[in-house]
Amino acid sequence: xxxxxxxxxxxxxxxxxxxxxxxxxxxxxxxxxxxxxxxxxxxxxxxxxxxxxxxxxxxxxxxxxxxxxxxxxxxxxxxxxxxxxxxxxxxxxxxxxxxxxxxxxxxxxxxxxxxxxxxxxxxxxxxxxxxxxxxxxxxxxxxxxxxxxxxxxxxxxxxxxxxxxxxxxxxxxxxxxxxxxxxxxxxxxxxxxxxxxxxxxxxxxxxxxxxxxxxxxxxxxxxxxxxxxxxxxxxxxxxxxxxxxxxxxxxxxxxxxxxxxxxxxxxxxxxxxxxxxxxxxxxxxxxxxxxxxxxxxxxxxxxxxxxxxxxxxxxxxxxxxxxxxxxxxxxxxxxxxxxxxxxxxxxxxxxxxxxxxxxxxxxxxxxx
Numbered sequence: 588x589x590x591x592x593x594x595x596x597x598x599x600x601x602x603x604x605x606x607x608x609x610x611x612x613x614x615x616x617x618x619x620x621x622x623x624x625x626x627x628x629x630x631x632x633x634x635x636x637x638x639x640x641x642x643x644x645x646x647x648x649x650x651x652x653x654x655x656x657x658x659x660x661x662x663x664x665x666x667x668x669x670x671x672x673x674x675x676x677x678x679x680x681x682x683x684x685x686x687x688x689x690x691x692x693x694x695x696x697x698x699x700x701x702x703x704x705x706x707x708x709x710x711x712x713x714x715x716x717x718x719x720x721x722x723x724x725x726x727x728x729x730x731x732x733x734x735x736x737x738x739x740x741x742x743x744x745x746x747x748x749x750x751x752x753x754x755x756x757x758x759x760x761x762x763x764x765x766x767x768x769x770x771x772x773x774x775x776x777x778x779x780x781x782x783x784x785x786x787x788x789x790x791x792x793x794x795x796x797x798x799x800x801x802x803x804x805x806x807x808x809x810x811x812x813x814x815x816x817x818x819x820x821x822x823x824x825x826x827x828x829x830x831x832x833x834x835x836x837x838x839x840x841x842x843x844x845x846x847x848x849x850x851x852x853x854x855x856x857x858x859x860x861x862x863x864x865x866x867x868x869x870x871x872x873x874x875x876x877x878x879x880x881x882x883x884x885x886x887x888x889x890x891x892x893x894x895x896x897x898x899x900x901x902x903x904x905x906x907x908x909x910x911x912x913x914x915x916x917x918x919x920x921x922x923x924x925x926x927x928x929x930x931x932x933x934x935x936x937x938x939x940x941x942x943x944x945x946x947x948x949x950x951x952x953x954x955x
Contacts (some may be wrong), residue, residue, distance in 0.1 A: 588701060588892055589920045590630070591669075592660035599625045601947050603667045608922065609940040610914060614932065615924045623924040626949070628896045629657045630899040631924070633674055633894075634702035635726070636681075641707075644678030654676065659700060659728035662673045665888035672699055681949030694740060698729045701891035703880045707901060711870040712875060717849040724850070726783050727791075727879050731886045740781045744778040750846055758839045766832065771917065774825035781815050781824075788813045788850055794878035801913070802906060807856030816847035840922075869901055873910070880919070890919035899929040907931020 598833075600622040612846065613931060617623045628638045637646050648655045654677040662669050674686045674696060683690040690696045712719050713854040728739040750770040756765055788811045799809040817827040828835075831843045852871060853859060863871060884890045892912055898907055909932040914921050915937050923929065932939070943953040 588661055588663055588889055590659060590661045590892060592658070593626065593629060594658040595629045595894075597649040597655045598629055598657070599620075599647060599649055599820075600657055601625060602648065602655070602910050603844065606942065606949055608920070608942075610920060611918075612911070612921045612923065612932075612937060612939035614928060614931060615922065615942045615944060615949075616738065616927060617924075619926060622698050622895050622947065623944050624706070626944070627706070627896050627922060628890065629935070630659065630700075630702050630894055631704050632676070633657055633659050634671055634697055634700045635722075639704050639896075642678075643676045648676070648678050661700060661882065663889065666746065670699060672696060676875040682730055686885055690914070692894070694729065694744075694792065698740070701730050701883060701887075702894055703876050703883075704894040704896070705898075705901070706874055706894075706896035709872045709876070709901075710865060710874040713868045714748070717847070720850050721846075721848055723875065724787055725856065728733075728783055728787055730883060730891075731787075739780065740777050742780040743784065744829050746773060746780055746845060747774045749776060750841060750844070752842045757835050760836065762836065770825060770828045770832075771784075773828060773844060774823065777824045781819065781848065783844050784845070784848060785813050787817070791882055792874075794881040794936040795874060798877045798881070799871075800825050802909060803867065806854040806871075807855065808854070809871075809874070812851050813873055814849040814851070816845050817843040831834070857917050869900075870906065877910075877913070884917065884919075888948045890917055893921045894920050895921065895923045897944050898923050898926060898931070899925045899927070904930040937954060 589610055590608050595601060596603045596606070598604065602628070606626060615623045615626060628640065630648070631639050634642070637643060643655065654674045654675050656673070658671070658673045660669065660671045670684075670686055675682045681693060683693065683696040685696055685699055700906045712723060725739075725743065749769050753766065753769040753773060756762070756769065792811055795809050795811060799806060817824060822830070826841045826937050828841070835842050857863065871908070880891050880893065902910065909930055911921075917949065923932070943952055
């Protein structure tokens with residue numbers, strides 16, 4: 588995929604900003620607080636429905652602006668077509684258009700543009716709670732197994748609706764036949780949904796092993812361990828929901844199921860209970876994201892957009908160079924932000940488009 592046009596209005600420090608990026612590497616420089624990261628946030632918003640810094644209402648909309656508006660135009664080489672998407676978000680409500688048509692589901696809009704982002708908070712993929720790891724699995728599945736009735740997106744929506752209904756009954760203290768019906772629906776959607784997740788992580792294993800061997804060989808071989816959200820090796824989901832019913836009624840919500848799924852990484856050279864250092868966690872998170880991008884490229888026939896925020900502060904020059912060489916050899920379009928040119932970029936000696944952000948404006952400088 589290649590973004591050819593990015594525009595945003597009401598985005599943090601920007602009243603209006605436009606960017607016409609090039610193929611390959613695009614470097615965006617500027618002082619701290621100038622708004623470099625906001626440009627990557629706009630791309631991330633279109634691909635995920637949220638910023639990697641959090642929810643839209645948490646400061647993404649410019650002060651005194653009614654809403655944030657983002658427009659992205661990109662080319663899909665695999666299908667030889669140009670696509671266009673627009674999103675208007677107030678922080679509470681949104682409207683969207685994709686290829687000239689109104690979009691009723693935010694997931695449909697987000698599934699169109701594929702962006703893999705690595706930023707200062709990405710280590711939470713390894714060290715944080717289960718939510719970012721579920722989003723990681725679901726991002727890949729939204730993009731590679733969508734569209735048909737048995738596909739992941741259909742199952743995910745079906746499960747989410749049933750979970751909402753079951754939780755409402757539990758909170759109201761109701762049970763009996765109504766809970767039986769929603770238990771059945773959760774199980775009918777949740778079991779195949781979990782199969783999708785398990786297969787997806789299994790498929791990532793090979794790519795992850797290759798990336799880890801290149802970026803963090805001292806950690807040893809990496810293995811992804813999937814956790815379904817209930818004792819699946821012992822119980823069917825329907826039985827697990829029934830056994831947890833009394834506990835769920837006390838808690839007022841559903842305590843077992845795919846919405847509690849998780850995964851972890853085990854390394855042969857790291858003791859199972861040993862905590863990774865911050866640097867190791869960063870490299871692990873980056874390895875997972877790159878493995879996901881590799882998997883996407885193999886299944887879809889083209890690379891997703893790669894966004895690397897503040898690369899120089901997150902990785903040393905050796906790892907910067909290795910990452911850049913790997914990505915540029917793939918043909919991916921890459922966006923990097925920094926206060927100055929990363930040292931790894933100098934060592935990699937690759938040509939790139941250069942943009943500078945200052946005073947709410949983006950200026951295209953001479954290519955390097």
